[in-house]
Amino acid sequence: MNPDHYRLPELSLRFVSVWRRNFLVWRKLAIPSILGNLADPLLYVIGLGFGLGMLVREVQGVSYITFLATGIVCQSTMNSATFEALYSAYSRLATQRTWEAILNAPVSLDDIVLAELVWAASKSVLSGAAILLVICLFGLSDAWASLWVLPIIFLIGLAFAALGLCVTALAPSYDFFMYYFTLFITPMMLLSGVFFPVEQLPPAVQAVAVLLPLNHAVELVRPLLLGRTPDDILLHFAVLLGVTLVGYHVALVLCRRRMIK
């Protein structure tokens, strides 16, 4: 137990130099990365949207493909932020020892973890934006509403990056991440109203579902894309922001425990 590990983060713009390191790596592989971001969720939207859409027709007053696509924006953002905060950040933390190298420079662990948080969220904005673009091209939502949603996408990315970094800080190996996906990410994807309204669930399950951060993300993004005003805007923002702030601090404490013995 080292009380020093628990002190509040010291936030500074120094994180930008570490963010730029990750950006420079990404730039080298940008095209395949963007295609990857786009292809997977697009398959969901088209495959499930048209396929299931034939059966379901309308959900909450819109076509099923519209309902689905506005949920997939959030799910895709979550996935992208999660993958980056798990696999890629873990590579830099453990496999490549990039963090160790950076810590020899005048940069603190607080800066590095903040950089990873913001970087994973930045990357997830690309994923989210790619789906938004498809939604606009299909005429499922109008472009102006999509622009509104971009900053919210970034916040969703931050929240899931923060959660992912907590897992990364605890991970003994890449295999560990399977637990996180199986026990948390996949159930959340199914329970958060991405594929069907939460109201379809039994009341007991609904009670759990309303606690899930992805649910709050969907509750904000879907109405905005459909030109409606979300209910409980402040609550949803507060949850996403709270997950980000608490998650970042917990991730930082866990990283300090791991790296600064």
Place this chain on the structure above:
Amino acid sequence: MAALSEDAPAPLEIRGLRKSFNGVDAVAGIDFALARGECFALLGPNGAGKTTTLKLLLGLSVPDAGDIRLCGRAIPVEARQARRHVGVVPQNDNLDPDFTVTENLLVFGRYFGMSAAAVRSRIPELLEFAGLAGRASEKISALSGGMKRRLALARALVGDPELLVLDEPTTGLDPQARHLIWERLKQLVALGKTVLLTTHFMDEAERLANRIAIMDGGRIVVQGPPREVIARNIEPQVVEVYGDNVVGWAQREAARHASRFEISGETAFCYADDPRALLESLQHQPALRYLHRPANLEDVFLKLTGRELRD
């Protein structure tokens, strides 16, 4: 590389430093200080506490007790600020494999708050120094072990540090690569940089260091200039004797003519102030081969830390 003003603080002062992990002392109360422009070597067997000491002084580990001042800053509280003036060459290669040689330096310079232009203007000089001129756009995976180590050295110099900290800088390198690293470190000391290195190569320490400290079990067992440490801690002459039945000979003759002897495998190490009687005795032993040499740091090291293996 800029000169330092005269009133700059000492590069490093350590007093009463302690650190234990799970009840085992890794560093058990050490004191030392570096003077500006000197090369100081921390020697010790594996597990002696050398790397822990480096981590502590860089603020990457939190001490249980003791004071550390690095470039005038209190560690660990102001470790980040202090590291602005320190270059580190780590034991493990942690160059960025996603980048070229140049990109590694550019990206690292940014961690020091340097602009891309400022780093770029230094890169030709750094690559020249590291013997990597012409390899600027090479991928890291295309570099040999020696080149990687030299790039790590160039990377450590990006921020024009006062103090250079190197953890086993030549471990795993071939003799040519080692000599080149030694050459460069000597140049840096000549330029007024302070160098702190850990090593378990005694010849490296004897060649490079103005002062050494031998660590064992988390303590500094001896420190001083290498010649002085040798003179103070061991007989000046060593005769190494090899051959069949060396043990029998040593027990008869070395016991009489040497002030001390040790048997290690098939070799008897005989330590003496005056080796003439020993050498005379060896003239009558055609079956034994021997080597007569002055005592060196390795003899002191083995005397103080023992011959048993450390893993």
